[in-house]
Amino acid sequence: MATEIRVPTLGESVTEATIAKWMKNEGDAVNVDEPLVELETDKVSVEVPAPAAGVLASISANEGDTVEVDALLGAIEAAGASAEAKTEPASKKTESKPAAASGGGEEIEVRVPASGESVTEADIGEWLKKEGDAVELDEPIVSLETDKAAMDVPAPAGGVIKKIIAAEGDTVEVGSLIAIIEAGASANGVASSSEIGDANRPSPRAAAAAGHDVSASNDKPLSPAPRRVVAERGLDATAIQGSGKGGRVTKGDALAAQSTPAQQTRAPSAPRDLGEREERVKMSRLRQTIARRLKEAQDSAAMLTTFNDVDMTAVMELRNQYKDLFDKKHGIKLGFMSFFVKACVHALKEVPDVNAEIDGTDIIYKNHYDIGVAVGTEKGLVVPIIRDADLKSMAEIELEIADYGRKARSGDLKLEDMQGGTFTISNGGVYGSLLSTPILNQPQSGILGMHRIEQRPIARNGEVIIRPMMYLAMSYDHRIVDGKGAVTFLVRVKENLEDPQRLLLDL
The missing domain is CATH 4.10.320.10 (E3-binding domain)
Known part of the structure; x- marks a missing residue:
């Protein structure tokens, strides 16, 4: 029986794609999850993997054709159904048919798992086990880095790592064979030598x-x-x-x-070796994606930034007055971010253009308020989403932000945690930034930059007084947000923070 190959769901508002390239021909043998065809949409390029192993029996759409979501692309016949199947490359044969185990135990393949829509490859970040090590079922054995996040791959069976196929730093496709486990074997039953060396040995x-x-x-x-x-x-x-x-x-x-x-236990060091003054390190998948998306934002959006400053006296006094009671009742400290999230949601309701996005020649206005909160990690910046922030209390927002922070530091953030935001807040103040021009998180139309609080002299009622002041920066897409709207938005955020009771009274 033939297995159909169809156009997958390509994301919100995307209904069709163009066939860019077929990677296989009719009659070619294919493995499950092996990329078959590349599709291009107005947003992204995606590869469609084989839904089953066998032979590509037919191709229903040619390169250059425009096809709708769920359209038929081709069909795969079960292995052996076609005598005309072409021979696979040697590398594919090696991956799909590992040598028999010398210890006689069943060989279990460890393959790169699927890690979200549009993610087709990953980098080997770190091997947590080496050849010859005993592993238990579901024990993490290798860390992978995709362009979205990092994840650990668990052992599919208990036994011994018989062979490691891919070394740290290698780029591997979804479904690729990266290791072999000899099920049920003991650590003493398999040699620990490896062609790629000990994955955890320093240079x-x-x-x-x-x-x-x-x-x-x-x-x-x-x-x-x-x-x-x-x-x-x-x-x-x-x-x-x-x-x-x-x-x-x-x-x-x-x-x-x-x-x-x-x-500080280091012994006196030898004279410095001046022969090696630089080190070349491959960018992580996450860093590559960050670089690409930031450059795309600059290239495609008419980006502009407007500035203001805010007197943080009222927010700081409110925090000091209620921080102990808040912590006691909700089990979380009252931070600044929940005030900013609430102030931004209030302003977004007044200036809906900032909460919208451009899709081709259309403007999509969002009637929900999913606020991205930028979090810095060792591997780069990630932006998890506080969904329906308008319906959540300040305690719920603080708890969710704290939970996302823990997940970001431990590498447990999921792809769905970072998708679908309508507006972003970035706090450079935690690193000491005084002023910046944040870059849009596409396809969003606005981002608010927070900065450090410092005591500055300001004039009030003809007198110079000292107040805790923070500069705010609002970057926006001028194609959809006019200058008046951007300034109005930023003024409303300022007013809400300088007089937080406005948020309670919906003023």
């Missing part, structure tokens, strides 16, 4: 600089970034408390540890 240069082994601390494997900091700073890896997932040491943990007196 000779880093090990020599550190003077000791930094591959792990208290059985917590170090990923390349913290390992490099430990080696360069001469830190004691076993004394660093890890804050990452499963107690893993992050780069931030290692950087923080270098300023602790107890960590």
Whole structure:
């Protein structure tokens, strides 16, 4: 029986696509999840994977054709149904048919899992196990980085890592074979040698600089970034408390540890080797995506920024008055961000253009208020979404922001956590920024930049007084938001923060 290949759902408001390229011909053998055809929409290019293994029996839409969502693209016959199937490349054969286990146990393949719509490949970030190590069912064995987030791949069975196919830093497609587990085997039954080496062993240069082994601390494997900091700073890896997932040491943990007196155990170093002054490191998938999206925003939007400042006296006094009671009742500290989220939602209702987006020649006005809150992580900036922020209390907003922060630091954010926002708030003030011009998070039309609070002199009623002031920056897409609307929005945010009772009275 043939398995149909159809155009997948391509995202909100996208109803059709163009056939860009077929990667297989009729009669070719295909593996499940192997990319078959590339589609192009007005927003993104996507690859359609094979829904089943077998032979590509027919192609129903040709390159250059425009097809609607769910349209038939072709059909796959079960393996053996066509005697004319073409021979696969040697690399594909090796992946789909690993050698038999020497120990006699069943070989279980570890493959790159699907990680969300439009995500077709990932980078091997870190192997948490090496060849010859025993693993339990569902135990994390490797960390992958996609252009959206990082994730751990669990062991599909208990046994021993017999072979690691892909090394750290390799780019692998969804469905690719990356390791083989010999089910039921013991750690002593499989040799630990590997053609790609120990995935957790530091480079000779880093090990020599550190003077000791930094591959792990208290059985917590170090990923390349913290390992490099430990080696360069001469830190004691076993004394660093890890804050990452499963107690893993992050780069931030290692950087923080270098300023602790107890960590300064480095012996006098040899004269500096001036022969290697630079280091080339491949950008992570997440960093590549951040770079691409920011450049796309600058290239496609008519971006403009307007500024104002806000007296934070009222918000700070309100926090000081109720912070203990708030914490006691809700189990979370009252921060500034919930005030800004509520102030922005109130302003968005008055200036709906800022909460809209452009789609071709149409404007889509959003009747919901899903506010993105930018969170900085070791691997880059991510923007999880506070959905229906207008319906949530300040306590619910603070709890959700805190939960997203924990997920971001541990790499547990999911793709759906960061999709569908209507407006974004970015707080550069936590890093000490005085003023900035934030870049739009497309396809949104507005983003608010917060900055540090500092005591500044201002004139009030003919007198100079000192007040805690914050500069606000509002970047917007001038194609949809006029200057009057942007200024009005920012003034409303300022008024709501300087007199928070306006939010209660809906003024």
